[in-house]
Each structure stands twice: as C-alpha cells, then as structure tokens.
Amino acid sequence: MTSSSTHPSPQKLAILVGGGPAPGINSVIAAATLRALDAGIEVLGLPHGYSQVMQGALDQVRSLTALDVRDIHVQGGAILGTARANPTRQAAHLDRVVQSLGELGVTQLITIGGDDTAFSAMKVAERAGARLRVAHVPKTIDNDLALPDHVDTFGYQTARHVGAGLVRNLIIDARASARWYFVVAMGRKAGSLALGIAKAAGAHIAVIPEEFPAGPVSLDRIADVLAGAIIKRRAQGAKDGVAVLAEGLAELISEDELHRLGTVERDEHNHIRLAEIDLGKGLRKLVDARLKPLGINANIVSKDIGYELRCADPIPVDVEYTRDLGCCAAQFLLEGGSNALISIQEGRFVPIAFADLLDPVTGHTRVRTVDTGSLRYRVARQFMTRLTAHDFADAEALDALARAAGTDAAGFRSRFEYLVAHDAPDWHLRV
Numbered sequence: 001m002t003s004s005s006t007h008p009s010p011q012k013l014a015i016l017v018g019g020g021p022a023p024g025i026n027s028v029i030a031a032a033t034l035r036a037l038d039a040g041i042e043v044l045g046l047p048h049g050y051s052q053v054m055q056g057a058l059d060q061v062r063s064l065t066a067l068d069v070r071d072i073h074v075q076g077g078a079i080l081g082t083a084r085a086n087p088t089r090q091a092a093h094l095d096r097v098v099q100s101l102g103e104l105g106v107t108q109l110i111t112i113g114g115d116d117t118a119f120s121a122m123k124v125a126e127r128a129g130a131r132l133r134v135a136h137v138p139k140t141i142d143n144d145l146a147l148p149d150h151v152d153t154f155g156y157q158t159a160r161h162v163g164a165g166l167v168r169n170l171i172i173d174a175r176a177s178a179r180w181y182f183v184v185a186m187g188r189k190a191g192s193l194a195l196g197i198a199k200a201a202g203a204h205i206a207v208i209p210e211e212f213p214a215g216p217v218s219l220d221r222i223a224d225v226l227a228g229a230i231i232k233r234r235a236q237g238a239k240d241g242v243a244v245l246a247e248g249l250a251e252l253i254s255e256d257e258l259h260r261l262g263t264v265e266r267d268e269h270n271h272i273r274l275a276e277i278d279l280g281k282g283l284r285k286l287v288d289a290r291l292k293p294l295g296i297n298a299n300i301v302s303k304d305i306g307y308e309l310r311c312a313d314p315i316p317v318d319v320e321y322t323r324d325l326g327c328c329a330a331q332f333l334l335e336g337g338s339n340a341l342i343s344i345q346e347g348r349f350v351p352i353a354f355a356d357l358l359d360p361v362t363g364h365t366r367v368r369t370v371d372t373g374s375l376r377y378r379v380a381r382q383f384m385t386r387l388t389a390h391d392f393a394d395a396e397a398l399d400a401l402a403r404a405a406g407t408d409a410a411g412f413r414s415r416f417e418y419l420v421a422h423d424a425p426d427w428h429l430r431v
Contacts, residue, residue, distance in 0.1 A: 011041070011042065011105055011107060012041065012042045012043070012044055012104065012105045012106045012107060012108070013032070013036045013041050013042070013043050013044070013106070013107075013108040013109070013110065013330065013333065014043075014044040014045075014046050014061075014101060014104065014106040014108070014109050014110070015029055015032060015033070015043065015044070015045055015046065015064070015080065015109075015110045015111075015112070016045075016046035016049055016050065016053075016080065016109070016110075016111055016112070017029075017049055017078050017080050017081070017082040017111075017112045017113060017117075017139075018049040018050060018082060018083065018084065018085075018111060018112070018113035018114075018116065018117030018120065019049075019082060019084060019113040019114045019116060019117050019139070019140065020082065020084070020114075020140075020141075020310055021076075021077060021078055021082055021310040021311045022139045022140060022141050022153075022154065022155025022156075022158075022159070022310055023076050023141075023154075023155045023158035023159065023309075023310070023311070023312050023313065023314035023315070023318055024139070024154040024155050024158065024314040024318040024319065024321065024322035025077070025078040025082070025112055025139060025155075025322075026069075026072040026073060026075050026076070026077065026078060026079055027072070027073035027074070027314060027318070027319055027322035027323055027326065028110075028112050028137050028139070028154070028322045028323075028325055028326035028329070029045070029064075029069060029072065029078075029079060029080065029112070029326065030069035030070075030072050030073045030323075030326065031073070031322065031323045031324075031325070031326025031327040031330070032110050032326040032327065032329050032330040033064045033066070033068075033069045033326075033330075034066060034069065034327075035326070035327045035330035035331060035334075036108075036330045036334070037065070037066055039330075039334050041108075041334070042063060043063065043064040044061055044062070044063060044064065044104060044106060045061065045062050045063075045064045045068075045079070045080045046061055046080065047060045047061065047062075047080055047081050048080070048081040048082060048083040048085070049081075049082050049083035049084070049085050049113075049117070050083070050085045050086070050087045050093075050097060050120060051083040051085035053096070053097050053100040053101065054085060054087040054093040054094075054096050054097050054100075055093075055096065056096050056099070056100055058100055058103065058104060061104060073319055073322070073323060074313060074314065074319060075313060076310075076311040076312050076313045076314065077311045082113075084116070086116065086120060087120055087123070087124070088119065088120050088123045094123060094124065094127050095127065097124055097127075098124065098127050098128045098131070098132070101128070101132060102131065106132065107131070107132060107133065108132070108133050108134075108135075108333040108334075109121070109124070109132055109133070109134045109135075110134075110135050110136075110137060110326075110329050110330065110333070111134065111135075111136045111137070112136075112137045112139050113136070113137075113138075113139055113140075114138070114139060114140035114142070114144070114145060114153075115140075115144065115145055115146075115364075115365040115366075115367055116365075117136065117139075118136045118138065118145070118341060118354070118357060118365050119364055119365045121134050121136040121354070122134075122136075122339070122354040122357070122365075125338065125339050125354065132338075133333050133336070133337065133338035133339075134338055134339060135329045135332050135333050135337065135338070135340055135341075135342055135351075136340070136341045136342065136354075137154075137325050137326065137329050137341075137342050138153045138154070138341055138342070138343070139153060139154055139155055140153045140155060140156070141153075141155045141156055141158075141159035141186060141193055141306075141309055141310060142156070142186060142187045142188060142189070142190055142192060142193055143156040143190065143192035143193060143196075143368070144187070144188070144189055144190035144192060144367050144368050144369065145341075145357075145365075145367070145368060146357050146365065146366035146367065146368050147343055147352075147368065148343075148345060149368075149371070149374070150345075151343060151344070151345055152321075154314075154318055154321050154322045154325060155310075155314070155318060156192065156193065156196070157315060157317050157318050157321075158309070158312055158313075158314045158315045158317075158318045159186075159193060159309040159310070159312070160193060160196040160197055160200060161200075161315050162308065162309050162312045163185060163193065163196075163197040163201075163305055163308075163309050164196075164197050164200035164201040165201075166305055166308065167183055167197055167198070167201035167203055167242060167244060167305075168201045168202070170183065170242050170303070171201060171202065171203065171242050174240040174241060174242055175240045177240070177299070178239045178240050178299065179240060179298070179299035179300065179301060180230060180240065180241045180242070180243065180298045180299065180300045180301070181241075181242045181243070181300075181301050181302075181303055182226070182243050182245060182280045182283055182284055182287075182300060182301070182302045182303070183197075183203070183242060183243065183244045183245065183280070183302075183303050183304075183305060184244075184245045184246075184247050184279050184280040184302070184303070184304045184305070184306075185197055185244055185245070185246060185247065185305055185306060186247055186305075186306035186309070186310075187208075187209075187246040187247055187248045188247070188248050188251065189209070189248055189251065189367045189369060190208075190209070190210070190246075190248065190367060190368060190369045190370055191206070191207075191208020191209055191210050191211075191246035191248060191369070191370050192368075192369075192370055193246070194206050194207075194208055194244045194245060194246035194247075195208055195244075195246075195370055195376075195377065195380055197244055197305075198244035198380070198384075199379075199380040199383075201242075201244075202383075203242040203243065203244045204229065204233065204241040204242055204243065204384065204385040205225075205226070205229045205241070205243045205244070205384045205385055205386050206243070206244045206245075206246075206380065206384065207222060207225055207226070207243065207244075207245050207246065207249065208245075208246040208248070208249070208370060209246055209248045209249055209251065209252050209369070210369050210370040210371075210372050210377075211372065212252055213372075215252045216252050216253060216254050217249070217252045217253060218253065218257060219253055219257055219282065219283070219286060220286065221419070222245075222249060222283060223283055223286035223287050223290060224290070224416065224419055225386065225387075225419060226243055226283060226287050227287050227290045227291055228386060228387040228416050228419060229241065229243060229384075229385050229386045229387070230287070230291065230296070230298050231291075231294075231296070231401060231404050231405050232385050232386065232387060232391070232401060232404075233385050234296065234404040235400040235401050235403070235404035236385070239298075241385065245279065245280065245283070247277075247279060247304075247306070249279065250277050250279050258277060278302070280302030280303065280304060281302045283302070284300045284301075284302045287300060288300060294405050294406045294407070295406050296405075296406075321344065324344050325342055325343075325344060328342050328344065328349045329342045332349070332351060337351060339353060339354045339355075340352055340353050340354060341353075341354065341357060372424070373424070378424075378427050381424075387401075387416055387419055387420055388420055388423060389420045389423040391420070392413060392417050392420060395409070398412065398413065
C-alpha cells in the first residue's frame, strides 16, 4: 500500500461494481462521485464490472455528474450494473483492462465487490503499476471478507434485516399450518448471513458450514441433523419449525454427492453455482425418507432466499456506513493512496493493504468465516432446537426423544448419538 503520490494531479476516476448486488452499492457510488467532483476530478462509471473493459468495449462508459447520483444513496440495486466477469483468468483480459483504462485517461479506480473483485483489483493494480491507483470497497451480504471480526461488510446488515422479516413470517405460517420450512440463505464460504437471519428471527435451528471444520460432510449427516431437530420439537410438543441453512453447505459436500441434487455448474471464478443446486429440496426428500418410517409427516416446504435481499433499499446503518466508505475511498486516492481495501474501524478510516488480504496457502484473498467458539455463535446455538450431548446423557430427555421417534432409548441412541460426538463443551463467561 502506498501513501504518497508520484503523479501529477489525477484527471479521471473510474468506478466499477463486481460480483452480486448488495444493499448500499449506490450509496458508495454517490459518495465517491460527489467527493471526486468536489475536487475537480471527472468520474467515469464502468458498466457491468469488468465484463466490457476486459473486452475493450468502451462505448457504454459514461461520465457521472452530481445530478446522476442525486438521492441514489437510499436506493437498492446498482446504477452501473454489476457482473462476475473475471479478468484474472487470462493475461490478455488483464492487459486489456489496463489498456482500456489508459485509453479512457483513468488514473484512479474504485472497485466495489467481494473477495473475487478484491483479488481482481489487486491484479489490475499490479499490472498497471504506477499508471493507476486502485482502492477496493468491500461489499457482500455474505459478510465474509477478511476484515476484523467486529467490522461487517456493507449490505450484510440490510440483508439480515430483510431476511429476518421473511423468516419471521415463515415461523408464523409454520405454526399456523403445522409444517416445517427449510430456508436456504446465501453464503458461499461462510454462514454469517444464515446464522444472523436465524438468530434475529428466532428460527428453531441454523446449520452452517463452520459446524463441520473437518469437512467434507455428507448430505446424510446434514439430513440427520435436521431430522433430529424435528424429532426434538415433537418431543417438546410442537410439530412446526423453521430451519435456516447456509447455501455454502453445498461446498462441503463432495461433487459426486452433489450430483444427487442435480447438475453441478461453475462460474467465471470456478465456484460452484450454488443457486443452481436445490439444496433445500434435496434435504427435504432425505429428511422425509428418514421420518416417514417413524410415522412422522413433518410437512416440509423448502424455500431459497437471497435474491430478495440483494437489491433491497439499504437500512440507515448501511446508508451511513456506505457513505463513509465511498467518501473515504475517493479521498484516499486523491491523497495519493493506492493498493488497499477501504475499511472503517471504530469510527476511523483504516486502509488494509491488498497484500495483507491474501491467504499464504492459496494465494487468493482470505475469507472470514463464523467463529464457532465466539459469543455470537454460542448464544445462537443456545437457543436452537437440535440434538445435544445433554439429550443423550439425561435419561428422561432421551426417553422423550425416543417416544417421539417411535423407538426405544437404545435405538434412538444408536441412530443419532453420532451427531453430538464433537459437541463443544459447556461455555462460561469470563468476567
């Protein structure tokens, strides 16, 4: 990361958005644009991420004015559009991005996106050298960029807020209809969004990838976790419930097993297209197959949520946060900074060098996952309805579960106790 400029005053700043949408993108664009215009710098909007500039297609690039960005800070979506195009897959595409920016006279670039867009920004900066200064604004509803634990990525708070409202409605519907919902929430590598939605809405169980650190995990094990939760709810006198599942569970399942759920496709970054895998429907069938021989009809409905969250109007906390991020990104570049991710920590601007984002093993940007030893997770787990080691240590509890499953204690233990073999020990607050 550099902090002093060897360039004359820059003439043009370009902005692009990569990856999927997230609430607050327009607010970043507006804040960065207004700050640059105030400094006398022309601002260019690059449409649909890297998809056009990596092909040398510049006819849709447009100047952004104060009028263009007026009031967009409270709107969802992305006025520049977005795309998952990956210029790092081919050296020619990376060269073409640098060439295109040079043809446009761009000397500063703000990228808005997740870990893949951050990695692309780093590579563009490396290839351009001193000709271009680059800053990246971290955006993802998955909340999985390598920021300090207490710093959220923008869009997460809004996505959790909207998602919790949807799940809360499903909880009421489940209660009225005596059914179960399996809700699959976005989150490729991390279960932050699924856990946050479940905890805020009061869902009965959340299942996230971080529960299975040894990986990989089988579909059958996940199905048993859910079947156990349904049986436990019945032992407690309830036939309804809502489970929130992180879509990233699919990445822990071997590709051979995933084919049980349908065709496996990959995107431009070689990630499995999780949206094309019907994890909820597949697990519903597996759980039904476990429960029906026990005489249990859980009336399960599967539902995916994610696209409903990504373009929601940002809630005030994300509006304020993204205005800070956008303004700081432009100011950082104006002052000669480069090659850094923009963050706000404890109310102060903190640039994080691109080099510090890399995983030394993979050479790619690091991903932040849920710490299952954290207070946030342990409290969430405390209020979930799921099988625990205590259920098998307490004879009365075990008998109640066995009765709900139409078996005896020994049979229930033999079938389900393996699920709790690695339960975390009881936790205590350190005061």
